[in-house]
Amino acid sequence: MLFTRASFVIALATSAVAAAPLERRWGGWGNWNHDGGRPWWTPSSSYLDFGKRFPGADSNAPICDLSQAVMPTAPTPLPAPAPGLSLSHVAIGRGTQNYTCDITNATAIPSAVGAKATLFNVSCLAADTPALLARLPSIALDLPIPSSDGDDSSPAYQDISGHHFFLDATTPFFDLDTTLHQYGTGQFKKANSSAAPSDAALGTNGQGFGSVTWLKLDAKDAAGQVLQEVYRLNTAGGQPPKTCQGMAAAFEVQYSAEYWIWAQ
Numbered sequence: 001m002l003f004t005r006a007s008f009v010i011a012l013a014t015s016a017v018a019a020a021p022l023e024r025r026w027g028g029w030g031n032w033n034h035d036g037g038r039p040w041w042t043p044s045s046s047y048l049d050f051g052k053r054f055p056g057a058d059s060n061a062p063i064c065d066l067s068q069a070v071m072p073t074a075p076t077p078l079p080a081p082a083p084g085l086s087l088s089h090v091a092i093g094r095g096t097q098n099y100t101c102d103i104t105n106a107t108a109i110p111s112a113v114g115a116k117a118t119l120f121n122v123s124c125l126a127a128d129t130p131a132l133l134a135r136l137p138s139i140a141l142d143l144p145i146p147s148s149d150g151d152d153s154s155p156a157y158q159d160i161s162g163h164h165f166f167l168d169a170t171t172p173f174f175d176l177d178t179t180l181h182q183y184g185t186g187q188f189k190k191a192n193s194s195a196a197p198s199d200a201a202l203g204t205n206g207q208g209f210g211s212v213t214w215l216k217l218d219a220k221d222a223a224g225q226v227l228q229e230v231y232r233l234n235t236a237g238g239q240p241p242k243t244c245q246g247m248a249a250a251f252e253v254q255y256s257a258e259y260w261i262w263a264q
Contacts, residue, residue, distance in 0.1 A: 064124040066090070071260050072134065072233045074194035074214040081229050081262045088227065088263035089176060089183055090126035090133075091161045093117035094140045096252035097212055098166075101244035110240040110247065114166030118146055119176065119259060121161040126260070133258065137236035138201045140256040164259070172217060174230060174261065184263065186227035188217035201236035204254050212238035212255055231260040 066087045081087075095117025099110040120140075125133040146160075162176035167187060176183035193213045200211035215232040219225055238255025241247065 064127040066123060066127050069123075069126040070130065071231060072130075072258070074233065075197050076194040078192050078194055078214065078216045078231065085228055085262040085264060087126075087260065089121070089161065089259075089261040090123045091119035091176075091259045091261070092122050092136050092140055092256060093119050093164055093232075093259050094143070094145055094256045095164070095254070096145070097238040097240070097255050098250070098252050099240045099247075100250050101247045103244065103247070103249050106243060106245040108244040109242070110244055110251075112240075113169050113250075115164065115172070115238075115255070116166070117164040117255075117257075119161040119164055119174075121159045122258075126258075134234055137234045137256040137258060141201055141204055141236040141254065145254070171220065172230075174227060174259075176227070176261070183261075184226040186225040186230075187220040188230055189220050190215060191218040191229075192216040196235050203237040203239075208237055208239065208253070209241050210237075210239040211235040212257070226263050227261055228264055229262040231262075232257050233260060234258045 069087055069090065095115060097115045098113050100113050101110050102108040122133055122136065125136075160178065161181075161183065162174065162178055164172065164174050167173050170189065172188045172190075173186070174188070175185050177185055193215050195213055196211035202208040202210055212232075212235045214235060215230075217230040217232070219228045222228060235257040236255060238253050238257075240251075240253055
């Protein structure tokens, strides 16, 4: 799949169901070494101002080809995508892993009951600047979760691809259809997992219990949806404490991750 590349990631595009759609993006990462000392993700950064003043500035942006993107390798390698699939979309997910506890038993282990996350389009970064992409989950983890799809408190919250949530405790769902674009939807099931690297983020602000596993998800009904496989990679945060001591009956742990989405 091909995407036009501006240095940030705003989608103005068409459906991912098409064989090779093009997307137009505006904005820019800017140079955080020469931006008044401000972090590159702050709303006052020059690249955001430029993008808002000149929304058509990337009309001649070069093409980024997702066939050139290479997924990170898990510590215990995950199986390769099935033959015949192509990379459809890469997103940063920012949200929470959700857990429940038996509060009558302090030694009980928290039970995972799903997750919810907002997805942000980073497809061109995956193709063109993978080293930068690899930094984003840890950076996103220290940014607040957007209150709505219109939250523009940070440039990282622009170009929302869609949402990830669970239909039940074992069925992750990806909804990549929004008012701006229709990339597809799908129900999935866990196929394979790999522990996060030992140096993965502990949690927000460097405090927490570690990063959730890397995953490969397969479609629950391969014949019924365009999106076929999803990889959760480069996770940051999301792990619960080892026991339920001091925890509520239901609680959330903030996390971020890369999601690599493969389609027919």
